[in-house]
């Protein structure tokens with residue numbers, strides 16, 4: 001299995017029409033920086049960066065050409081998220097729907113995960129497709145290498161199962 005990296009994020013005006021490049025892949029790893037709950041887009045100050053990640057995520061989930069592609073979701077930058085929460089930055093101030101939930105790593109991460117899961121569920125063209133979520137800090141290269149190896153194994157297994165070789 002080979003890996004190709006397409007950065008489909010970045011400034012909105014520079015995002016590519018990427019779908020045609022993805023018709024022969026087994027999996028997409030989507031990185032969502034959940035530490036960015038208190039930030040807005042540089043190019044559009046009205047848009048919260050997590051909202052933007054959710055929109056981008058939706059555009060991938062909804063794509064019929066990608067209906068059979070596994071989606072691995074990295075809720076990333078959790079170290080930065082934890083630092084912000086410990087410093088007293090309140091999620092509910094930026095994400096009103098967070099309400100009175102505890103301003104701590106696990107409930108915050110679970111809350112954002114539920115948002116991504118809901119987007120996937122309501123937009124996927126393939127109701128049987130599962131989402132494989134992980135909380136990550138990809139700057140921890142050792143842990144990330146181990147995780148990517150696990151992900152790779154899981155995808156290979158699934159691929160073999162789907163082709164009834166296991």
Ligand SMILES: Nc1nc2c(ncn2[C@@H]2O[C@H](COP(=O)(O)OP(=O)(O)OP(=O)(O)O)[C@@H](O)[C@H]2O)c(=O)[nH]1
Pocket residue numbers: 009010033076077078079080136137138139140
């Ligand atoms: N502490 C920490 N830093 C990270 C993590 N992931 C990426 N970064 C750093 O964040 C910076 C921006 O990298 P990315 O987030 O990949 O790039 P980007 O999405 O184009 O940039 P941003 O708009 O800043 O998010 C780089 O310096 C990365 O090393 C993480 O999990 N933890």
